[in-house]
Amino acid sequence: MLLQCIKKLIAVAAIVVLHFSISGTTLAQPPGPELDRTIPTPRLNDGKIDFGGDGVWSLPYIRNFADRIVGGDENSAVPFLPWTEAMHEYNASNNVAYDPEGFCLPPGGPRSMATPYPAEIIQHRDRIIIIFEGGGHVWREIHMDGREHPDLETYVPSYFGHSVGHWENDTLVVDTVGYNEKTWLDFGGHMHSDQLHTIEYFTRTDKNTLHYEATIDDPGAYTEPWTIAWDINWSEGQELADYICQENNKYLIDLVDDFGNPFFESTPVAR
Amino acid sequence: MKTKFALYPIALFTAFSLTQAFAHHSFLAEFDPDSPIEIEGTVIKVEWTNPHTYFFIEVESEDGDFEEWALEMGSPNGLTRRGWRRDTLKVGDIVTVTGTAARDGRAKANAETVVLDTGQRLFAGTSRPDFVEDNN
Secondary structure, eight states: OHHHHHHHHHHHHHHHHHHHHTGGGOOSOOOOOOOOTTSOOOBOTTSOBOOOSSEEEEOOOOOOGGGGEESSOTTOOOOBOHHHHHHHHHHHHTTTTTOGGGGTOOOOGGGGGSSSSEEEEEEOSSEEEEEESHHHHEEEEEEOSSOOOOOTTTSOOBSSOEEEEEEETTEEEEEEEOBOSSSOSSTTOOOOOTTOEEEEEEEEEETTEEEEEEEEEOTTTBSSOEEEEEEEEEEETOOOOOOOGGGSOHHHHHOBOTTSSBSSSSOOSOO | OOOBOOOSOGGGGGGSOOSSOOOSSOHHHHEEEEEEEEEEEEEEEEEOOSSOOEEEEEEEOTTSOEEEEEEEOOOHHHHHHTTOOTTSSOTTOEEEEEEEEETTOSSEEEEEEEEETTSOEEEOOOOOGGGOOOOO
16 A cells, blocks of 8 residues: 555656656746836827737736626625526536537627737727737727717627716726627626626727726616726737637537537538 | 546646636537546547637557547637647647537537647637636
């Protein structure tokens, strides 16, 4: 018995030594450099904050928005309505198998800032466009020309809704309505209704930091508005790359419903 | 069959520092974290496709039969950012793969590391939840 334990310990030690001794040939991502948080925020010629530069925003992977609630006390929780609480439990029970983003549908709303692929923010005179590598190469457009939201009685709901923006000092404030119900708020299965209204705050606090905050106001899904926040790192010198999610999504081919039947009646993508 | 269940501690791999996670669909819905695998075989096909890169290996069983395994990796954009190139993994390479087996029992797994017969160890861009961390 003792001999077996010693053998196991030696085997584990050998693996550890092997692992570190060949780390020089590992193609893992090396530890990222510590970012300098003292470099001033870049500005455009008109004095507005410049969200661009020679690089991209390295969006973090925020799986559970409940972990990112701000503005309340330490016990703040997602203010569920019964149906969203029940659906959140159901989604957790099947390991979020039916997450629309897993189907290569767009993340929509604040989740687009929590899907862990790079993004670029491009500022035009009358609109700001955010290009996302993840979420299947999608973009969103924020109108900065002072227009109002359209009449939601006639507006066809969409994945990213209708966004208008304005500046509050150095913070870009984006107000969005007109979302469809085909997305989840987050990977963890928090859902929303088509009454979803988001107010997002983008603040580049220094060259390497974008502070992001979003208020989720959805009387069809939650009892009161709730606010989430996180920081996003600048990645100097990086560029966007190809990511055509729907190309070969084998996951969909094998996905079954609660009764073991194919989730999709016909094969939606080439095997 | 050269498939064997890995005994090494998972903590070994936390040495990999990720600044960008691999994420697409639910890992746990497709793969069983209680079924780690380690298999050795010959690469017969490499698919550089989205949302996941796949490669296929032929694994010889103890009685001489061959079984084809499909191994899921990260997306091409993420892998190339970590240094992968088109010729990093080639048909004919003999590899040892550690990863997580599919829940449905088929010869399919999510790959975590690929060790070439040259000894080079490659991170395969797994989306296993405990492999990825928020980068802030």
